[in-house]
Every structure is written in C-alpha cells, then in structure tokens.
Amino acid sequence: MNVGAADMTLLAMALPFVAAGLAPYLVRLMGHRAAWVLALAPLSIFIHFIPYAGLVANGRHVTAGFDWVPSLDTRFEWFVDGLSLTFAFLVTGIGTLIVLYSGGYMKGHPQQGRFLSFILLFMGSMLGLVLSDDFLMLFVFWELTSVTSFLLIGFDHEREASRRAALQALVVTGAGGLGLLAGLLLIWNVTGVHSLSGLLQSNEVLRQSPYFLVALILVLCGAFTKSAQFPLHFWLPNAMEAPTPVSAYLHSATMVKAGVFLLMRLNPVFADTPAWHTILPIFGGMTLVFGALLSVRQSDLKQMLAYTTMSSLGLMVMMTGFGGEHAVAGAVLYLVAHALFKGALFMVAGIVDHEAGTREVTKLGGLLRAMPVTFAAALAAAVSMGGLPPAVGFLAKEEIYSSLWHLDPWSLTFLACAVIGNALMMAVGFVVALKPFLGKRPHALGDVHEAPFIMWVGPATLGALGIVAAIAAPFTHEIVSSPMVSAVLGRASEIDITLVPHIGPPLALSGLTIVVGIVTYLAIAPFRRAVGGVLRAIGWGPDRGFDQFVRGLVRFSHAVTDRLQPGSLEVYMTVTFVAIAAALLVPMVVFGELPSMPTWPTDVTFYELTVMAIGIIGLVAVLIAHDRLTAIVSLGVQGFAVALLFMLFGAPDLSFTQFMIEALSVVILALVMTRLRLAPSDHRPTGEKLSDAAIAIACGAGFMLYLMRVTEGSFDATLSDFFARYSKTIAHGHNIVNVIIVDFRGTDTLGEISVVMVTGLAILALIRIRATRTDVELGDNDPREQHDPREEGSHGKRTYAGVEAE
Amino acid sequence: MMRTLIFRTVAPYLTSLMLVFSVFVLLRGHNAPGGGFIGGLIAASAFAIYGIACGVSPVRRALRLHPTTIAGIGLLLGSVAGLISLFDGVPFMTGLWIYPHFFGVEVPLATVMLFDFGVYLVVTGTITAIALVLEEREGE
Amino acid sequence: MEALMAVVIGIFFAVSVYLMLSKHIIRILLGVTILGNAVNLLIFTAGRIVHAVPPIIGEGNDVPNRITANPLPQALILTAIVISFSFFAFLLVLAFRAYQELGTDDTDEMRIAEPENEPVPPLGY
Incomplete structure (x- = not known):
C-alpha cells in the first residue's frame, strides 16, 4: 500500500473519535436528525475498507503504521487480513445502522448527544481493537472498549441497577484485560516479538517455551471474560440495563465477540496443542448449554436474547477450539450470521419495547397488523438464528454439524451440546420473533404503531442480509468467509457450503434440532417454570457472588484502614520511632558495624564540658518541669547551651543565630502558653512511661552509636576544601559560611x-x-x-x- | 505584664540601636560573622521588643508597611538578584560584581549583596509578623 | 571529642523522642524543638569538630592560612535553624488554635480528621 492509503486508514481509525466529539453539538443543533449526519462517519469508514476486500480475497494482508513509543518498541500499527477486515465491516456496517437506530430510539432524550458520543467512542475503540497489530496497542483498545462499555451500560446512571451492571462489566472485563496484558507481555518476553503479524509468522519459539501454558491461560482470561464464558458470564445479562442500541451493538454484535476475535486471531499460534483443544471446547460447550438453558427461563425479550448471546459465544469458542478446517469454518460462518441476526433481534426487541411499552413476552401479542415491517425483519432474523434455510445461520449450522460428526465420545459430547444449544436457541429466537406479533393482542397494550423508518431500517437490513448472504453463498464465501477462515487457520482455505442440502448425517441432525426446537417452542411456559425452579433450588450464582465480593472488599479495606489508622497520634509516633530505632540499631548489630569503645578525649576543655553539662541539665529540667514557665526557661537553657557549643567549636554565625532564635522562641512560647489552661504535667501511667523511655533511649543510643561510627571513619573534605579555596578568589568573600549561603x-x-x-x-x-x-x-x-x-x-x-x- | 515604666522608656532607644546593629551585621556578613539571616533576626527581635513594651499598634504604625509586605519585597529582591545574572548570559544566581568609585573610594557592589539584603528583609518581615500577631492576642 | 559530642547528642535525641511520645501537644512541641537542636548538632558533629577557629579567611589571604572549622555543615545548619524556628512558630500557633477550637491539648481527643467508630462506607453501588 502506498503512503496515501495508510494515511487514509489512520484517518478512518480516528474518524469515530472526531465524530464522538462533535455528536453533542450536532444533537443540540439538529435534534435526533443528527444521527443521519453522524452515521456518515461509520459509513465512510465502511466504504474505505471495501477496496481491501479485493486484496484480502487474493490471500494478501496489509500492515502499516508508524512509531508510537519508540523507547518501548511500541508502534501504532494496523494489520488487515480476512479476520480483521470482516470485523471492521461488522463494526462499521452495523455501527452505521445502530447510529441511525439510536437517533430514533433515543429521540427526545435530554442526553442523546452524550449517548451518540459514547456509541461512536466505542466504535472507534472496537475498530482499533480489531485492526491492532502491536500488542500494547491491542491492549489499549481492548481496555477502551471495556471503558466505553462501562459508560454505555451506566448511561442511565441514576438507577442503581445500571450502576451495578456497569461496574460489574468493568470489573470483570477490565480484570480479564489485565490478564491479557500479562499474557501478551509474557509472549513478548519469550519470543521477542511484539506484533500479532510477527507472532503469526514465528510461533515455534512460544510453543516450545515452558511458559506456553501460562501465556495461554493469561490470554484466555482476557478472551473468556470479554466473551462472557461460563462462569464469568454473569455480567452480560446484567449489561442489558443499557439502552437497547447498546445491547444490540456492544453486547451481541461486536464487543462481546472481541474475545472470540482474539481466540481466532491467535488460533494459528496456539492451535494443535492439547491445552487449546481441551480448554476451549470444554468452556465453550458449558457456556453453550448453560446459556441456552438459562435463556429459556427468561420472559424479558432482552434477557432471553442476552442468554442466547452467551450461548452463541460458547458455540463459537467451542468450535474455534475443536479444531479442523470445517470446525473453524463453522465458527466463522456462525460469527457472521450471529452478528446479523442477533443485532436485528435486539433492535426488534427495542422497537417493540419502544412502541408497546413493555418487553415482557407474556404481556405481548398480536402486533403483526400494527408492525408488519418489524415482524418481517424479526422473522428473517429468527430463521437465521434457528438455523433454517434459506438463511446464513443454516449454512453455519450445517458446517458445524458436519465438522463434529465423528463417532468418538469426545466429538459426540460436543455434538450433543451443539444440538441441544441450537434447538433451545431456535425456540427462544422464535419466541422473541413470533410471540409479540402473533396471537391475541392484550388490552393493556393500547394503541401501537409501526416504528419510524430510521429505526426499522437497521433490523430490516440485517435480517435481509442474513438471507441474501446465504442465497449468494459463493460470493459471500469469496469475499468474506474464505479469507476469514484462511486467516484463522493460518493457511489458505476455501468454504464451499451452499443452501443446496446434502443428504447425510448433518441434515439429519438439523432435522432433529428443528423437532426439539419446535417442541420447546410449544412448551416454553412449563419449560420456563421448570428451569426457574431448578435455579431457585440452587439459589446462589456468580452474580450474587460478585455482590458479596464487593461488599467483602469494602469491609476488608475499611477494617485495614481502621487498623492502620486508629486515629491516635501516639500510636503513629510510637510506630515511627520504633522503626527509626530499629533502622539505626539492627543493621549495625547484624553487620558488626558497631563503633569501638571511645576513649576519653584529650583535648576537651573545662568550658566545653561545663556547657555540655548545662545543656543536659536543661534537657532534664524540661522533662521533669512541673509548670509551664519552668519548662520554657529550661528549653531556653538547652538552646543557649547549644549556641555556646557552636561558639566554642568555631561557628560564630550559628551561635548568633541560635541565640536570637532561642530568645524569640522563649518569648513567643511564653506569650502563647500563658494563655492556655493546661494540665500541669504529663500523667502517663508508669508502664507507658517505661516503654516510652525504652523507645526514647533506643533512639538516642541509635543516633549516638551511628554518629560515633560515622566519625570514626575518615572524612572526605573535598567539598569543604573547594569552598575554602574559592570563597575569596571567585566569590570575593572572607566569611566562607556566608558565601556558601548567598552565593555558592x-x-x-x-x-x-x-x-x-x-x-x-x-x-x-x-x-x-x-x-x-x-x-x-x-x-x-x-x-x-x-x-x-x-x-x-x-x-x-x-x-x-x-x-x-x- | 511587662510594660514597666523603665522598659517602656528604654524600648524605643533599644529598638533603634538594635536596628542599626542589624544593618551593620548584615553588611559585614560577607567578610566577618554576620549576614542576612542573623541581621534579620536581630531586626525582628527589635520590633518584638518594641511591641512588648509599647503595644503592637505603635510598631505597625512605625513600620508603615505590613510585615508580610516587607517579607514579600525581600523575596522579590532575592529573586531579582538571581534573575539579573540571566541577562548577563550566565546561569541563574551567578554572583556579579561591579566596582564603582565614589569620591575616590572603591565600593564593591554585587548581586550577592542584593540577595543577602533580600534574605534580611524576608527574615525580618516574617518573624516580625509572627511576633506581632502573637503579641496582639495578648491584648484581647 | 566527636565521641563525647555523640553522647550528648544521643541524650538530646532521647529526651526529644520521649517528649514527642506524649499525648500532650505542648510536650510534643517541646520535643520537636529539641529534636531540631539534636539534628543540627548531629550534622555539625558529622562534619568534624575543630576548636574555636571560625571558617573566615584572614585579611590579605586568598585561602585560609590554617585549619578552620568545616564551613559546609555550618551553612546547612544556619538556614535550618531559621526554618525550624518558623515551623516551630507555626506548630505553636496550630496547637494553640486547636486548643481554642477543641478545648483540649490531648491528641487522643482530637479526632475530627479521624473520627472514632467511623461508619462502614456504603456497601452498594
């Protein structure tokens, strides 16, 4: 690629952030119609990436960028291949529709500008995430999606449920992100490679490293939390507190797929290892079945969809980890199909909620006549979700079944998971798509109208695309699925599945799925009660565990603070001085650095001894003084003794200063203390007196021994000599002390x-x-x-x- | 409390004497014991004594400027003394000397002396301010 | 000589620490003042002691013509004395004001910043 194209890509990556900055002003200016203008941003990015499709279809990939933090070897570099390009199309394409949809959904909301701004911020982060090549850049965008997700879930921040859900999502995905960072840094350390494209080309070093498993588990921490794998799934259903455009965009079509994206991206690195082929299918399979079972229990449209999203993510993880060309092809097709149908169904749920005022499926019915377009979109999406022809979901499901069809217990287990999951998801999908529209219309619903064009264009487009992509399967495979599968496998691969059914085990399994799905659909109410009863019997889940964790954390930190900061100055002082005494004495004793026993100095004069004695007498008098005035005067005595010592040891400047200071101190102490009515002296209990005295003596002895040891050694007079030599010649002063103070x-x-x-x-x-x-x-x-x-x-x-x- | 007649009578003279002495100590500081810190302390003590003897208001009147203003001027002079060297193309706080002749006598002047004077004013101003404010509370 | 001073300085430190371990803010203040003196003497002694020869270059000389006291610790201590005085004054006023507001000089009873039995912070969201 030439430089111009690289610059354009950078511009495309920056555009959502620019649009996010403008959004509030546009909304203030044009109301909800600003969405039409803002939708141009993702649309133009989408168009920018179209030419790449041709390149990628030819098996090429594009990397470009520039230095970001050269001292850390970090580059701002993007990497466009089949995988990232498909994600870029999903992010910007669905993003365009979501921006429009938000324009209608949030119409008249006082914070619509903020909302659109957050949506665009997220879009920029997600785009950066899927295009990242450099590890650190990947991490930064990864966490940015967590942060923007936090902002969007907590959009309605005046409700406690929103705040809780937002915090929960942030804690879970953010912590996982830290795990991912650790994993990436470990890989960087082991291999010396810090870009994904580089890692894909040289993965042997990592595979043979003893840290391989650790790195894998750390990376999985990031992927599993982001993609809501059991048992870290609980944040995803709670994230439905967010406005519906967010659920449609972040929590089904794009962000939650970041984990799957990461797994697919690193598949060439980690694949064909026992850990990869064990951990991924097991967690994926569990998530698939649990998610499907839990979704049946729900009666809220968004909650049902949220649990099936979790289930679908499990399916993708399972297929990615199961290995083999067909399994990966199944995962890839399912990923694309899911983004289309789940985005559409969420938007439908939002429309129903918006127009009818409730998302409770038991209170809905008979809206077909009022909302035909919405119903059509819902139906198309549900067909895809149920894996029925002629939708792309059918292709995905056929591919999945044919890849799992091996007659060994391992494969059959996951095949069973896939059939159960698909059947339940199909049932739930049709509950969401049919129940609100068919049957008798409850009176409570009142007058309901079709949603405006700006809202139904999104689900209708996505629903239609799901059908068109399947009908034009060869074309779809050529520009989307085959390049993506090749990228995930790390080698060229072709997908050739079409709507034309092949008679064989996969088709039979599809039939079984449909039968089970229909039975479940018809018996959804008793099924719901049964699953609900089981869950109530268990009673405890990771969701409540999170609450207990947060409460425990607050209590624990409160207890720690209470212990460390009891609020008593005496305690702080005691701890400080014990530490000081220990720091002085322990090293000297341990390392045998105690000073030798000093001899009585020969040059000490009577005057000097007298002054020292006066100083000590002053100190003792301060200690035992019974009234304030004595204490003040005694304090003065020790101060004057210090001044005299300075005088005797050749420091007249210090001596004068000390005299003046002591005089002033005594005066102001007298001025202030005569105005206080204080208890005459200390009344510490005897025990405390003794322990305080011990600490004080230890400190004093510590300083004494330390000083003796210091003065025993030789003295480096370089600096003092420098000042003595140059004080007159350079600074023109005879008083060296003063020259140092005011000049040197x-x-x-x-x-x-x-x-x-x-x-x-x-x-x-x-x-x-x-x-x-x-x-x-x-x-x-x-x-x-x-x-x-x-x-x-x-x-x-x-x-x-x-x-x-x- | 301490306002005896003798003290009150002597205090103004004592104060003036101490002030003169403080300037003397300041100026000789570069070559003999003394300097801005000591001079400033002597001056501050002088004002403190005056305040104790005759009350705070006469001191404030005599000072004209608020003591913190004096300190502020001192800090300004100190900084200016440092900045002058920048204009001469040498690093901040480099001492610069000139030797003008007044009436045939060479008088060495230096940014260093200006700086020491700044120190003198800061110490005088701040400590006088502290002393006066504490003495003032005495009267309440 | 330095060893003898070290003993004296040790006594200064011991007395100041003992005073600072008191509950009474005025005693703590006295301790802080003595601590300042102790530290100044420590620095002074660590620069070695010489009898009665101030670090002043005699008239007509360019360098001192005999061994003088070490000027460097003196320069450090001179400013330290003034600064510790201004901090002493600040602490004194602070203690005085605290006494006026709270009616006590016992640090255990001064609990505005860290109240006793502070309630547990909110456990929700």
Whole structure:
C-alpha cells in the first residue's frame, strides 16, 4: 500500500473519535436528525475498507503504521487480513445502522448527544481493537472498549441497577484485560516479538517455551471474560440495563465477540496443542448449554436474547477450539450470521419495547397488523438464528454439524451440546420473533404503531442480509468467509457450503434440532417454570457472588484502614520511632558495624564540658518541669547551651543565630502558653512511661552509636576544601559560611527563605480564621447575615459548622 | 505584664540601636560573622521588643508597611538578584560584581549583596509578623 | 571529642523522642524543638569538630592560612535553624488554635480528621 492509503486508514481509525466529539453539538443543533449526519462517519469508514476486500480475497494482508513509543518498541500499527477486515465491516456496517437506530430510539432524550458520543467512542475503540497489530496497542483498545462499555451500560446512571451492571462489566472485563496484558507481555518476553503479524509468522519459539501454558491461560482470561464464558458470564445479562442500541451493538454484535476475535486471531499460534483443544471446547460447550438453558427461563425479550448471546459465544469458542478446517469454518460462518441476526433481534426487541411499552413476552401479542415491517425483519432474523434455510445461520449450522460428526465420545459430547444449544436457541429466537406479533393482542397494550423508518431500517437490513448472504453463498464465501477462515487457520482455505442440502448425517441432525426446537417452542411456559425452579433450588450464582465480593472488599479495606489508622497520634509516633530505632540499631548489630569503645578525649576543655553539662541539665529540667514557665526557661537553657557549643567549636554565625532564635522562641512560647489552661504535667501511667523511655533511649543510643561510627571513619573534605579555596578568589568573600549561603548555594537559600515566608503566611492565616469564625458565630443567630456573600471568609465558617455537626 | 515604666522608656532607644546593629551585621556578613539571616533576626527581635513594651499598634504604625509586605519585597529582591545574572548570559544566581568609585573610594557592589539584603528583609518581615500577631492576642 | 559530642547528642535525641511520645501537644512541641537542636548538632558533629577557629579567611589571604572549622555543615545548619524556628512558630500557633477550637491539648481527643467508630462506607453501588 502506498503512503496515501495508510494515511487514509489512520484517518478512518480516528474518524469515530472526531465524530464522538462533535455528536453533542450536532444533537443540540439538529435534534435526533443528527444521527443521519453522524452515521456518515461509520459509513465512510465502511466504504474505505471495501477496496481491501479485493486484496484480502487474493490471500494478501496489509500492515502499516508508524512509531508510537519508540523507547518501548511500541508502534501504532494496523494489520488487515480476512479476520480483521470482516470485523471492521461488522463494526462499521452495523455501527452505521445502530447510529441511525439510536437517533430514533433515543429521540427526545435530554442526553442523546452524550449517548451518540459514547456509541461512536466505542466504535472507534472496537475498530482499533480489531485492526491492532502491536500488542500494547491491542491492549489499549481492548481496555477502551471495556471503558466505553462501562459508560454505555451506566448511561442511565441514576438507577442503581445500571450502576451495578456497569461496574460489574468493568470489573470483570477490565480484570480479564489485565490478564491479557500479562499474557501478551509474557509472549513478548519469550519470543521477542511484539506484533500479532510477527507472532503469526514465528510461533515455534512460544510453543516450545515452558511458559506456553501460562501465556495461554493469561490470554484466555482476557478472551473468556470479554466473551462472557461460563462462569464469568454473569455480567452480560446484567449489561442489558443499557439502552437497547447498546445491547444490540456492544453486547451481541461486536464487543462481546472481541474475545472470540482474539481466540481466532491467535488460533494459528496456539492451535494443535492439547491445552487449546481441551480448554476451549470444554468452556465453550458449558457456556453453550448453560446459556441456552438459562435463556429459556427468561420472559424479558432482552434477557432471553442476552442468554442466547452467551450461548452463541460458547458455540463459537467451542468450535474455534475443536479444531479442523470445517470446525473453524463453522465458527466463522456462525460469527457472521450471529452478528446479523442477533443485532436485528435486539433492535426488534427495542422497537417493540419502544412502541408497546413493555418487553415482557407474556404481556405481548398480536402486533403483526400494527408492525408488519418489524415482524418481517424479526422473522428473517429468527430463521437465521434457528438455523433454517434459506438463511446464513443454516449454512453455519450445517458446517458445524458436519465438522463434529465423528463417532468418538469426545466429538459426540460436543455434538450433543451443539444440538441441544441450537434447538433451545431456535425456540427462544422464535419466541422473541413470533410471540409479540402473533396471537391475541392484550388490552393493556393500547394503541401501537409501526416504528419510524430510521429505526426499522437497521433490523430490516440485517435480517435481509442474513438471507441474501446465504442465497449468494459463493460470493459471500469469496469475499468474506474464505479469507476469514484462511486467516484463522493460518493457511489458505476455501468454504464451499451452499443452501443446496446434502443428504447425510448433518441434515439429519438439523432435522432433529428443528423437532426439539419446535417442541420447546410449544412448551416454553412449563419449560420456563421448570428451569426457574431448578435455579431457585440452587439459589446462589456468580452474580450474587460478585455482590458479596464487593461488599467483602469494602469491609476488608475499611477494617485495614481502621487498623492502620486508629486515629491516635501516639500510636503513629510510637510506630515511627520504633522503626527509626530499629533502622539505626539492627543493621549495625547484624553487620558488626558497631563503633569501638571511645576513649576519653584529650583535648576537651573545662568550658566545653561545663556547657555540655548545662545543656543536659536543661534537657532534664524540661522533662521533669512541673509548670509551664519552668519548662520554657529550661528549653531556653538547652538552646543557649547549644549556641555556646557552636561558639566554642568555631561557628560564630550559628551561635548568633541560635541565640536570637532561642530568645524569640522563649518569648513567643511564653506569650502563647500563658494563655492556655493546661494540665500541669504529663500523667502517663508508669508502664507507658517505661516503654516510652525504652523507645526514647533506643533512639538516642541509635543516633549516638551511628554518629560515633560515622566519625570514626575518615572524612572526605573535598567539598569543604573547594569552598575554602574559592570563597575569596571567585566569590570575593572572607566569611566562607556566608558565601556558601548567598552565593555558592544561593538557589537553595532562595527556596529556604520562601519556606520561611510561607510559614509566616500560614501562621497569619491560622490566626485570621479564628477572627472570621468569631464574627460568623455571632451571625449564626441572625439568619439575615447567614448567606451574606460579602462576608469575608464565610466559606471557612461553613467548614467549621460542618465539622462540628459531626 | 511587662510594660514597666523603665522598659517602656528604654524600648524605643533599644529598638533603634538594635536596628542599626542589624544593618551593620548584615553588611559585614560577607567578610566577618554576620549576614542576612542573623541581621534579620536581630531586626525582628527589635520590633518584638518594641511591641512588648509599647503595644503592637505603635510598631505597625512605625513600620508603615505590613510585615508580610516587607517579607514579600525581600523575596522579590532575592529573586531579582538571581534573575539579573540571566541577562548577563550566565546561569541563574551567578554572583556579579561591579566596582564603582565614589569620591575616590572603591565600593564593591554585587548581586550577592542584593540577595543577602533580600534574605534580611524576608527574615525580618516574617518573624516580625509572627511576633506581632502573637503579641496582639495578648491584648484581647 | 566527636565521641563525647555523640553522647550528648544521643541524650538530646532521647529526651526529644520521649517528649514527642506524649499525648500532650505542648510536650510534643517541646520535643520537636529539641529534636531540631539534636539534628543540627548531629550534622555539625558529622562534619568534624575543630576548636574555636571560625571558617573566615584572614585579611590579605586568598585561602585560609590554617585549619578552620568545616564551613559546609555550618551553612546547612544556619538556614535550618531559621526554618525550624518558623515551623516551630507555626506548630505553636496550630496547637494553640486547636486548643481554642477543641478545648483540649490531648491528641487522643482530637479526632475530627479521624473520627472514632467511623461508619462502614456504603456497601452498594
């Protein structure tokens, strides 16, 4: 591809995000008709990708991109082959119809702009996900779809059920995404390859690595959570809290298929390994059967469809993992068929809900006359879902049955799963498509009209496509299914199944499926009660488990916080000083670094000893002082002793500063403390006194030994010598200390005087809050003054009131 | 409490003396013990003593500027002293010296001295502000 | 000489830690002040001690003509003294204001930021 085409692809990938930014303004400008304009975005992307179909049909694939984070070896690179192109068509094609549908469904909703914006954001994320080549890019878009899904499920965020469902989906799929990230990073580490296209070409390294199974399981974490495989399926039915366009788009046609997409994408890497061919069919098969059984139990149109979606995803996973050309072909055909019929059926369910006001299947009936177009779309989709000719679902089902038809227990088990699942799904599909429209119309429904064109165009198109694709099977296979199967298998492959039935076991199995399906359809009500009874008997499921998990998490973190932050300063201080003492003493003892026993210094003078003694006396006096004034004066004594020590040891500057500071400290301490009515002294219980004293002595001894050890060693005077040598010659000052402060380290000093000034301002602020508060306290009794905005600092007052109220 | 007659009488003189001394300490700081920090502390103590002796309002009147304003000016001078060197094409805070002659006497002037003066003002202003505000509460 | 100072500094640290372990905010404040002195002395001593020769270059010389006290720790400590004073003043006012608002100087009774028996946060969504 030339550069222009690559630029166009990048533009196409960016377009949904741009449209998302514009959506709210367009809606404000044009109301729900903005959907017509916004639908042009996905439509033009769809058109952009059409030329690729020819390339891909010839067995080629396209990669292009540019450096994104070169230091991390990460590129923004896309990879277009049969698989990603089919997904790109599904995302943008169905996306176009969904945007239109949303225009009608959300018409007049005050947040319609936001909704369309989220839908387009999701579209961009999903498109990026399926086109990603680089691992990290794949992960980023993967999580973006989780986030946008969160936003869309929680769209109606004022309802608790929505919030719960949104959070649940985010937690489950987001956690799975992290697993996927770990898996991809592991693969990157093992193989040194960080792009999907690269990995597909050199997978031997990974297969022979001891980390193969770990990498596989981590990747499956991502795929299974996203594609709602049992037992991580529970978020999907709850996600039906979202508005119906979201359910149709994200939670049936596209996002939930991301997991399947990932499995298909990595099939050439992982296939033909025992783990792959065991784990996938088992989980897929379980999901298929459980999903189908659970869907029968529901009576809400969307819930029924949600569980069959789960079931279909299980079928796809099962077929992908089962292996073999026909199995993969079945999975691929089913994937396309499912996107078409399930999208259509969800939109139908939304239309029925929108027009009739309920989705409860037991309360619906007889809408055929009022909504013929919708009924036609529903019928076409249901035919495909039931696997009946002449729909593409039939092709998929035939392919699946013929690939599973082997006379060994393993294959027969999954064949049984497939038959049961398909039969139940067929029954449910026809319940959704027929029950609301046929039979007697309940009086409660009132007057119902056909949906507007903007709404029925989506399901009608998708339903019709499901039939057309099957009738024009050779063409469909050439541009869609065969390239996709080749991409999934990693080698060229052709699909040739058509609507012309071949007499054989698959056809017989289809007949069996239809019979079971019809029986279930007719006996749906007792069946529903039976499954419901069994579930009630079990009583506990992963859905409730999630609630308990969240509650437990909150309680646990609360308990941990309570333990770590008991709110007692004394505890914090004790912990801190015990840690300090340990940090000082333990390493010295463990590593034998204790200082040697010092000898009495020869050069110590009487004056120095006296000053030290005065300092220590001052300290002791502070400790045992019984009244404040003694304590303050004693504090001054130790401070002056320190000043004298500085003087004696050749630091006149320090000495003067210390003198001034001590004098000022004593003065302001006296000023403040005489105004407090404090208990005269400490009354700690004796036990506490002893333990505190032990900690204090340990700290003191620690610092003492540490300092002795430090001063025992040799002294590196390089820096001091530097200052001594250059203080006069460069900085023209005789007082080296002052030169360091104002010249050599002037920038430090600038910072330090700023700190001094800030503390000064803080002190003034503290005092002023006091003044304000007194004012407002008086005002409290006077309601007229309470909300006077001119009153300075009324904000501070409110804080106090709030605190006191607690 | 501490406003004895003798103290009140002596305080203004003591304050003036300390202020003069503080400037002296500031200026000699580059070559002998002293400097902006010590000078500023002496000046702040002077105002604190005046405030204790004669009350806070006379001090505030005598200062004319609010003490934090003085500190702010000091911080500004300190920053300006640093910035001047930028205009000379050398890194921030590089000391620059000039040696003008006044009446035949060479007077060394430097951005470093300006900076030290800034330190002096910040310390004086801030600590005076703290001391005065605490003394003020005494009167309530 | 340094070893002797180390003993004195150890006593400074011990006393300040003991005071800071008190419940009473004023005692903690006294402890903080002493801690400042202890740390300053620690830095000072770690730079080695010389008797009575300030780090000032004599008139007419370009470098000190005899061994002087180490100027580097002195420069560090000088600013540290002023900063620790301003923080001491801040803590003092803070303690004073806390006392005025809450009527206590016992840190166990100051529980506005971390109230006792705080209810469990909401468990729903």
